[in-house]
Amino acid sequence: MVNPVLKWAGGKRQLLDELYARFPTEFNHYHEPMFGGGALFFDLEPADGSINDTNPRLVNFYKQVRDRPEELIDRLKSFEDPENEPNEDREYHDTNRKGKEIKNYYYQQRELFNRRPHDEPFDELEEAALLLYLNRTCYNGLYRENQSGGFNVPIGRYSNPDWVRSEEIRAVSEVLEKTEIHNRDFEYVREVAEEGDLVYFDPPYEPMSPTAYFTDYSAEGFGKEDQERLLELAQELDENGVHVILSNSGVMFEMYDEAGFHVETEGATRAINSDADNRDEVDEIIATNVAPEERGDIGQLKLQNY
Template sequence: MAEPILKWAGGKRQLLDELYARFPATYGRYHEPFVGGGAVFFDLEPSAATVNDANPRLVNFYERVRDDPEALIERLESFDDPDADPDPDLPHAEETARGRDVESYYYQQRARFNRRPYEGEFDPLEEAALLLYLNRTCYNGLYRENADGGFNVPVGRYANPDWVQRDRIRRASDALADATVRNGDFDYVLDAAEPGDLVYFDPPYEPMSATASFNEYSAEGFDREDQRRLLDVAGALDEAGVWVVLSNSGVMNEPYAEAGFRVDREGATRAINSDAGNRDEVDEIVATNVPPSERRAAGQRDLAEF
């Protein structure tokens, strides 16, 4: 079984059983418009799929995992310990593009990652390797950008960080072999999904209190209008005979219930939080148009296809 390679906020590994309990027993092609860390996709390993994300660096990473796994592993093996001295043969060995001192090898690679889109010829393999290296050595596995789009997470403290991830890359490459990887808007599924296909939506959202209203809801990079568009897309897929499963903040309970979806509340623990004491259970929903009579049997892991 493949596993996620990257640590990614909002990952759904802890909700897999609850999600699968609402999947149809059989379906055609699988579509995941907000793939993120890919917890569901890699666990399912569907034989025919589309995956999409709005983050171009994440999409490039999955393309390299799919198409060049051994070259990616070799590039990762060339990286040094995050606390080592900067490499004098690489850019930003002494200071960042903004003139700040570079304290260690980690901060040199962070500076390189942040300047790659603006300096020299773009190397998609190096971009992918830097993303995984930083993800596996930064503080708490966060992916966070500042207002200028720069990755700004400090170095983490790990005894033996594994940034190469050989086995996970190879298994993930196999899982992605027949998948279409996209970098665009989630509404592509209106054209890509056919009747009998399954679409799983896991949009960006911030857990909200039980008393918060939809009109108060917003998440960085994915606002109220995006949530409304997503609700409309889910409704259009439902009318077209496409199976839909969606996870979201608890504040979206009422809108999906009013649209005719079956909605249940589930508890989810924050997997990534800067405050370890604040990784508590949050309010989350799972909505679906799959009736109980069409759902998978309990404990079923392999899905038959049409």
């Protein structure tokens, strides 16, 4: 088991036992087309397969972790406390792109991180380092983009934030060594998943209510048409002999049940709030084409396959 490097909204650490309980007895390659923080992937430590995300900066981060872990760690060690004064040797030490005063180091780094959405030249290694730095020093560890694709989460309040995460980076790098990393639409998996493979889908959740939007992790969002495309793809993979497991919000129960999947409701606590008392439990579903009699023993799964 490897710990994820990033905090990520919608993470599945609390659903791991329920997800493993739906795993087939055996499978070949593992694919995760909506990766995010990758809680299941890093707990499973698959030997090979593919991961994908539509967020290009997140994908770049995992590529840098996989290919340049020591350089990434060195760059992270160069960063300063988020409350420090801005670095006068770098851009945005006095004002941001809109002319607003930059008061501390955190907001300067946030401006530097947002080079890509403003079509400015950027260094891939620095962008990856800044993603982790901001992730570990921003408010609640939240990743959120505005409609222009700019990361806009304010500074958090931490007594001793650890943004280097050297042990996690090295461990994650090893797990990713033989994994293909894509920055495409989730339907890419149609091209790579073969009979006997396992695909886990973890889409941005369909809202439980008009005010409960779980799709603000990127500027593009994930709407009704995307949910319908996802179901169609899951059905196609099922027809091709691919094992499929999918988690989603409770409002999607009927949709997958009517499509012939095995669907059950699970309670899960949202873990993106720094205050444990304010983490709400919401209904989630797990849908799969793996029949109960075809499922493996949760405690022995990894030993059988790896």
